[in-house]
Amino acid sequence: MSGAAESTDVVAARDDVERIVARWDDQQAAYITHREERFEIMLDVLAHTMASTEGVESDGTGFVVVDLACGPGSLSRRVLDRFPGVSVIGVDFDPVLLSIATASLGHAHGSRFAPVDADLTDTKWATRLPRTPVHAAVSSTALHWLEPGHLVGLYGVLGALLREGGVFLNADHLRFDPIAQPFLTEISRIDDERTQHAAHANGVPTWDEWWAEAVAVPAFGRHLLVREGRFADRSPTPHAPLELHLQALRAGGFAEAGTVWRHYDDVVVLGRR
Numbered sequence: 001m002s003g004a005a006e007s008t009d010v011v012a013a014r015d016d017v018e019r020i021v022a023r024w025d026d027q028q029a030a031y032i033t034h035r036e037e038r039f040e041i042m043l044d045v046l047a048h049t050m051a052s053t054e055g056v057e058s059d060g061t062g063f064v065v066v067d068l069a070c071g072p073g074s075l076s077r078r079v080l081d082r083f084p085g086v087s088v089i090g091v092d093f094d095p096v097l098l099s100i101a102t103a104s105l106g107h108a109h110g111s112r113f114a115p116v117d118a119d120l121t122d123t124k125w126a127t128r129l130p131r132t133p134v135h136a137a138v139s140s141t142a143l144h145w146l147e148p149g150h151l152v153g154l155y156g157v158l159g160a161l162l163r164e165g166g167v168f169l170n171a172d173h174l175r176f177d178p179i180a181q182p183f184l185t186e187i188s189r190i191d192d193e194r195t196q197h198a199a200h201a202n203g204v205p206t207w208d209e210w211w212a213e214a215v216a217v218p219a220f221g222r223h224l225l226v227r228e229g230r231f232a233d234r235s236p237t238p239h240a241p242l243e244l245h246l247q248a249l250r251a252g253g254f255a256e257a258g259t260v261w262r263h264y265d266d267v268v269v270l271g272r273r
Contacts, residue, residue: 016217017103024072024100027210030199032141032173033191034263039075039140041261041268042169043082046136049167050083053135061085063135066161068120068154069093069142073101073113075171079138080109087112089129093119093230095223096214103219119230121150126161134161140171148240152248159253159273168254168271174242175265188264245269 029035046065056062060083067076070090079088090105090113092098098115105113118125120143137158143151158168176184200206205213215221242259246269249257254271261268 013217014107016219017100017107020100020214020217020220021072021074021077021104023205023210023213025074026199026204027207028074028141030196030204030206031192032266033195034266038171038261038263038266038268039078042075042138042140042171043078045167045169045260045270046079046083046138049136049165050086053165056135057085059083059085063087064089064132066091066129066134066137068137068139069145070101070115071097071140071142073105075138075140076101076105076113077108080105080112087114087132089114089116089134091116091118091120091125091129093117095226095230096220099220099223100214120146120154123153123157126157129161133163135163135166137162137166137168138170142172143170144172144174144240145234145237146240147237148244151240151245152251155245155248155252155254155271157252158271159249162273164273166273168249168269169260170245170269171261172267172269173265174245174267174269175239177239177241184265191264242267242269 050056050060050063053063063083063086065079065086065088067079067088067090070076070092071094073090076088076090079086090098090101092101095117098117102115114130116128118128143154146154162168176188178185215224246257249271254273256272258270259267260270
């Protein structure tokens with residue numbers, strides 16, 4: 001698969017696409033307490049940024065957002081729904097998830113969503129983007145997959161990519177140090193388990209169950225072998241605490257870095273150029 005998913009993905013049965021995307025949202029909400037609340041905070045920050053960006057219309061026309069590791073397009077969809085003029089570039093290295101995002105957002109938003117197949121561990125990933133000014137970058141529950149060294153490199157690329165005054169928002173679990181912060185680690189774990197238990201008791205799929213459903217759709221499952229080849233040698237990544245993210249953003253050229261929302265160890269990090 002190249003920069004965009006192939007046409008057979010875009011014309012995948014609408015019912016299949018919407019079912020898989022809805023089940024993804026349910027599955028992710030089982031692992032993230034207050035998931036919609038943290039999305040709303042991110043959207044509010046984007047709205048504030050748009051209002052102060054020269055040349056951007058009130059509906060967001062002229063404003064471009066990059067969704068890093070966009071997955072099947074959950075956050076991209078919310079940005080596109082909230083701001084009817086905004087364009088989103090969705091970047092992901094997972095061909096299954098990117099094909100779902102392309103089909104789903106192609107149905108709903110057409111050319112306002114541009115999928116890009118790129119590996120964020122490669123410092124040249126931004127060269128694959130459409131040639132357009134980028135005003136904001138976002139990510140949700142994804143960058144914890146990057147090793148600290150790759151994360152630092154990513155923030156350096158973002159610092160050069162975003163226009164002055166642009167923002168980066170990263171919503172993710174940034175775990176406490178279990179040695180130095182055992183109490184915070186424990187209450188965060190209990191909260192996670194409580195949310196998961198309630199969701200799964202009501203029939204929400206687990207991560208593995210969702211994947212089985214997704215690849216059972218032929219338009220998406222045909223990318224599975226490529227996906228497995230791409231991630232075969234990727235081992236679990238070491239812990240990257242909040243402090244590392246903030247320091248890496250400042251080192252990458254962001255004038256301001258901090259948090260705009262937090263629930264235990266689930267954090268929305270902000271960087272502003």
